Amino acid sequence: MSGLDILARRPAPAAPREYHFPRFERARLANDLTVITAHLPGRPLLAAQLVLEGGAGHEPADLAGVTALLARALPEGTAQRDAIAFVEATERLGAELHAEAGWETVAVTLEVPRRHFGPALALLAELALQPSFPAHEVERLRDERLNDLLQSTAEPRRRVERAFAETIYAPGVPYGRLLGGDEASVPRLDRVAVAARHATLLDPSAATLIVAGDLEGLPVVTLVAEHLGSWPAGDSPAVAPGTPLPDDAGSPRLVLVDRPGSPQSELRIGHVGLPRRIPDFHAVAVMSAILGGLFNSRLQRLLREERGYTYGIGAGFDFRRSAGPFAVRTAVQTEVTAPAIADILGELRRMREAPIEAQELRDARDFLIGVFPLRFEAAAQVVGAITGLVVHGLPDDELDRYRQVVAALTEEEVHAAALAHVHPDAFSIVMVGDAERVVPGLEATGLGPLEIVREAVPTVAEEA
Amino acid sequence: MPGSDPDIPTIRFGERRLANGLRVIVAPDRLAPVVAINLWYDVGSKHERPGKTGFAHLFEHFMFQGSGHVAKTEHMAIIQGSGGVCNATTYFDRTNYFETLPSNQLEVGLWLEADRMATLLDALSQENLDNQREVVKNEKRQSYDNRPYGSFYERLMAAVFPPEHPYQHTPIGSMADLDAASPEDVRQFFRDWYAPNNCVVSIVGDVDEEETFGAAERWFGPIPANPAIAPFAAPSLPARIGREVRETVPDAVPLVRIHFGFRTPPFGAAAFDALEVAAQILAGGKGSRLHRTLVRERRIAQDVALFTLPLVSGGSICAGWATARPEADPAEVEAGFLAELDRVAAEPVSDDELARARALIEAGELAGLGRVEEVADRLSQYATLFDRPELINEQLPRYLAVDAEAIRAVAADVFRPDNRAVITFVPQAAGTGAAA
Numbered sequence: 061m062s063g064l065d066i067l068a069r070r071p072a073p074a075a076p077r078e079y080h081f082p083r084f085e086r087a088r089l090a091n092d093l094t095v096i097t098a099h100l101p102g103r104p105l106l107a108a109q110l111v112l113e114g115g116a117g118h119e120p121a122d123l124a125g126v127t128a129l130l131a132r133a134l135p136e137g138t139a140q141r142d143a144i145a146f147v148e149a150t151e152r153l154g155a156e157l158h159a160e161a162g163w164e165t166v167a168v169t170l171e172v173p174r175r176h177f178g179p180a181l182a183l184l185a186e187l188a189l190q191p192s193f194p195a196h197e198v199e200r201l202r203d204e205r206l207n208d209l210l211q212s213t214a215e216p217r218r219r220v221e222r223a224f225a226e227t228i229y230a231p232g233v234p235y236g237r238l239l240g241g242d243e244a245s246v247p248r249l250d251r252v253a254v255a256a257r258h259a260t261l262l263d264p265s266a267a268t269l270i271v272a273g274d275l276e277g278l279p280v281v282t283l284v285a286e287h288l289g290s291w292p293a294g295d296s297p298a299v300a301p302g303t304p305l306p307d308d309a310g311s312p313r314l315v316l317v318d319r320p321g322s323p324q325s326e327l328r329i330g331h332v333g334l335p336r337r338i339p340d341f342h343a344v345a346v347m348s349a350i351l352g353g354l355f356n357s358r359l360q361r362l363l364r365e366e367r368g369y370t371y372g373i374g375a376g377f378d379f380r381r382s383a384g385p386f387a388v389r390t391a392v393q394t395e396v397t398a399p400a401i402a403d404i405l406g407e408l409r410r411m412r413e414a415p416i417e418a419q420e421l422r423d424a425r426d427f428l429i430g431v432f433p434l435r436f437e438a439a440a441q442v443v444g445a446i447t448g449l450v451v452h453g454l455p456d457d458e459l460d461r462y463r464q465v466v467a468a469l470t471e472e473e474v475h476a477a478a479l480a481h482v483h484p485d486a487f488s489i490v491m492v493g494d495a496e497r498v499v500p501g502l503e504a505t506g507l508g509p510l511e512i513v514r515e516a517v518p519t520v521a522e523e524a
Numbered sequence: 525m526p527g528s529d530p531d532i533p534t535i536r537f538g539e540r541r542l543a544n545g546l547r548v549i550v551a552p553d554r555l556a557p558v559v560a561i562n563l564w565y566d567v568g569s570k571h572e573r574p575g576k577t578g579f580a581h582l583f584e585h586f587m588f589q590g591s592g593h594v595a596k597t598e599h600m601a602i603i604q605g606s607g608g609v610c611n612a613t614t615y616f617d618r619t620n621y622f623e624t625l626p627s628n629q630l631e632v633g634l635w636l637e638a639d640r641m642a643t644l645l646d647a648l649s650q651e652n653l654d655n656q657r658e659v660v661k662n663e664k665r666q667s668y669d670n671r672p673y674g675s676f677y678e679r680l681m682a683a684v685f686p687p688e689h690p691y692q693h694t695p696i697g698s699m700a701d702l703d704a705a706s707p708e709d710v711r712q713f714f715r716d717w718y719a720p721n722n723c724v725v726s727i728v729g730d731v732d733e734e735e736t737f738g739a740a741e742r743w744f745g746p747i748p749a750n751p752a753i754a755p756f757a758a759p760s761l762p763a764r765i766g767r768e769v770r771e772t773v774p775d776a777v778p779l780v781r782i783h784f785g786f787r788t789p790p791f792g793a794a795a796f797d798a799l800e801v802a803a804q805i806l807a808g809g810k811g812s813r814l815h816r817t818l819v820r821e822r823r824i825a826q827d828v829a830l831f832t833l834p835l836v837s838g839g840s841i842c843a844g845w846a847t848a849r850p851e852a853d854p855a856e857v858e859a860g861f862l863a864e865l866d867r868v869a870a871e872p873v874s875d876d877e878l879a880r881a882r883a884l885i886e887a888g889e890l891a892g893l894g895r896v897e898e899v900a901d902r903l904s905q906y907a908t909l910f911d912r913p914e915l916i917n918e919q920l921p922r923y924l925a926v927d928a929e930a931i932r933a934v935a936a937d938v939f940r941p942d943n944r945a946v947i948t949f950v951p952q953a954a955g956t957g958a959a960a
Contacts, residue, residue, distance in 0.1 A: 063745065063746025064642055064643070064746045064747070066742065066743065066746065067592060067593050067635065067638060067639045067642060067643065067743075068593055070593070070602075070632065070635060071631035071632055071634075071635050072631075073606065073626075073628045073629045073631070073632060074628040074629075074630075074631070075628060076557070076626055076628045077557035077626075077627060077628065077730065078557075079556075079557050101555070102555045103555075103894060104529075104531035104890055104894075105887065105890040105891050105894055135810075143820070144811070144816065144820075147809070147810045147811040148811050148876070148880065150811075151809065151811045151880040151883060151884055152876075152879065152880055152883055153883060154529075154883035154884055154886055154887030155887070156887070171887070171891070172887070173529055173531060173886065173887050173890055174531060175529060175530070175531065200820070200823060203823075203849075204819075204826060207779065207826045207849060207850065208826070210778045210779065210850065211672070211777075211778055211779060211826070211847075213778060214672040214776055214777050214778055215671070215672060216670055274531075319776075321776070322670055323665045323669045323670050324662065324665045324666060324669075324670045326670075354601075354604055355600040355601075355604060356597050356600055356601045356604070361597065364659055365596070365597050365655065366655070367658075368654070368655045368656075368657075368658025368659050368662070369658070369662070370659075370662050370666075371659055371660075371662040371663040371665075371666045371667075391662070391665070391666045391670065392662070393658075393661075393662055393665065422605065423601060423604065423605045426604075426605045426606070426607055427604040427605060427607060429607060430605075430606060430607005430608060430625075430626050430629075431607050431608065431609060432607075433556055433557055433558055433626065434556075434558055434607075434608075434609065434624055434626075436556075437556055437558070437894065437895055437896070438891070438894060438895065
């Protein structure tokens with residue numbers, strides 16, 4: 061056995077190799093379109109993203125979902141070709157090209173091997189600037205969205221996320237809606253609404269194109285000027301860049317959506333959280349890693365490794381331009397729903413009441429610093445990170461400073477973040493589960509009045 | 525090679541076998557200061573015995589519960605505290621363990637893997653067993669039981685493979701078998717399968733090849749081999765199911781979904797490569813035939829899918845589904861889906877379809893080979909399943925060599941009525957399914 065003695069001592073790490081977030085450069089076309097390029101040697105799968113100002117949060121409530129529908133309809137036909145011809149042209153280049161709506165912006169995303177970058181960029185421009193929105197394709201996508209909503213009633217995770225957002229925000233707040241629209245708003249959508257919405261996004265001075273990958277020998281800015289330079293400068297953007305959305309909170313509630321027969325309860329516990337641009341962003345990141353981000357977070361250690369109540373539990377802030385949700389998310393075995401809620405509330409209170417231990421801080425800090433380079437192996441990941449800077453109006457050195465700032469945090473600063481941003485009095489508790497089996501336990505906890513939502517959701521045939 | 529992209533990298537690697545049988549593969553890649561470590565143990569759910577289903581996966585959980593020099597939950601804490609990420613998965617043919625770390629932490633990763641390979645049983649306790657059994661049962665509830673259509677995977681495997689075949693049950697196993705697991709079962713599983721001679725370790729990233737072989741020898745070299753491990757003997761499997769298997773499943777679903785399964789040649793056969801290209805043409809995106817016909821043109825399906833699983837013991841499976849729109853006749857959706865498969869079997873795909881499929885496969889390869897974690901996993905895979913890690917550089921040319929006739933031939937061979945399972949999930953009447 062003597063050879064195995066070596067295992068008794070954990071090896072020390074070697075000296076770390078230096079790492080910096082990739083450098084990127086800005087250019088501006090004559091029409092005021094901003095172009096950001098990041099050269100990543102050895103990354104031949106290029107990524108590009110056109111970020112247009114004005115997302116789903118800025119659409120009228122009665123047309124909720126129109127921006128998401130617009131994004132899905134962009135590849136469904138252009139002034140030059142129909143939907144099939146367009147998708148075939150994309151596939152011939154080995155390209156992945158699609159558009160997606162966010163709350164603040166709409167993003168058109170491309171991934172393509174570098175040898176096909178020019179023609180793929182031409183397709184991106186064609187999709188963004190010259191969509192034809194054929195009525196029959198828009199109607200098909202609208203019907204698919206309605207069917208998708210129907211499907212979502214049977215998926216406990218989607219059902220609970222919807223109920224949670226509706227609960228924590230005040231009525232009328234966009235973040236409380238479904239980004240893709242709901243059963244009331246989606247039937248109102250048609251090609252006229254989609255085309256009108258598209259027109260409001262088309263201002264190059266409020267748009268940014270980000271390109272990353274091995275750009276050696278590629279005249280990126282020239283190519284962009286060729287394909288997007290003729291995009292006429294707009295008068296003024298419909299939404300001023302950076303415009304925040306309302307984020308008023310609702311009152312704390314305890315809500316159970318009945319799903320008879322569910323073997324697990326899907327749980328969400330939280331409240332309205334924080335916008336991305338806050339002075340203590342890094343302290344909040346470390347605090348939520350300790351609470352529910354690390355594998356050995358306080359919540360995981362208790363609910364998974366000690367109790368065995370769940371396969372996994374997490375917590376965190378969804379940072380948006382205005383305050384996105386702060387949520388604890390898990391699914392627990394039906395029988396332990398009430399004690400699991402008590403454990404979670406206990407850990408949330410402890411986050412405020414007990415100090416941060418030195419080891420906890422080290423674990424979270426070293427993790428966030430160490431994984432940083434792992435997050436940017438692919439060009440698409442670099443583009444995604446730079447998009448975050450653009451959307452939130454953050455300085456260009458924000459990402460390169462990240463590791464230094466995190467390294468300098470103290471236990472007190474992290475604890476202060478918990479005191480400032482975790483509010484036990486404001487928690488709503490929202491769950492999807494079997495009312496018959498969980499209600500008695502919930503009533504015994506004295507958590508407050510329980511609202512039970514019963515709807516025509518399909519019931520579950522439990523396996524023996 | 526038709527259409528081959530000059531930017532596709534060739535993965536250069538070195539390979540050695542330690543005296544105890546451990547196969548070590550090292551592929552330096554200096555682009556980023558990261559290293560991926562990936563171990564494939566040649567044991568999966570196919571090695572499980574009746575009454576012990578789910579054990580390979582339950583065992584995988586214990587590999588994170590501590591070992592001789594690592595306390596419970598410390599494995600993950602050390603990896604994350606080193607700035608890394610890690611995980612493991614259990615599949616039919618194997619169990620893999622992997623971590624990606626800053627490259628200066630290479631030795632920490634090797635130490636953790638060596639310690640659990642050598643001394644796992646030192647940390648095993650009844651308490652850990654009870655805890656992880658509950659965690660795994662909650663994993664099953666979350667991933668299968670509490671999901672609409674969640675039982676399709678179990679049902680398809682059971683329909684496509686005969687009762688005595690090891691692919692007949694899925695890696696998650698049964699609740700009853702998990703409940704019956706004892707600490708002695710776990711100990712025996714370790715003794716039976718976990719040894720250096722039943723493992724491949726691949727190390728990819730910002731490392732020096734010679735130093736890394738030295739480190740592997742230092743950490744893993746002293747671990748004794750288990751000479752009793754015999755190669756897996758796959759039971760014989762007829763090429764086809766032999767009949768059409770049909771099942772209707774009432775479930776908590778709003779829309780009818782029809783699942784299809786076909787028995788296929790095993791992963792590694794040239795015909796399997798052709799089948800993967802066929803699946804790309806049939807369902808690999810919005811330009812694919814099934815999407816175009818059923819979703820876009822006829823508007824009877826909400827979504828469609830078709831894919832293969834990479835299984836090697838005697839045969840594998842090609843699976844797919846179509847979700848019917850509420851107003852559509854499910855019989856029409858099923859017929860429409862099968863008609864597209866028949867068409868591929870009857871007439872050659874067009875040059876343009878083949879060219880598009882190849883372009884997408886190539887781009888996928890650029891994405892995959894650009895990630896150290898993926899490269900390490902593929903090296904371990906090809907070494908474990910085929911004893912040929914160099915397949916990592918041969919797989920793409922194999923896909924690109926597939927021609928229209930190969931696709932037609934494999935489709936004709938596989939997509940037959942006497943070789944398919946059709947499992948239809950239908951919305952059950954409200955209130956009939958609740959169980960106490």
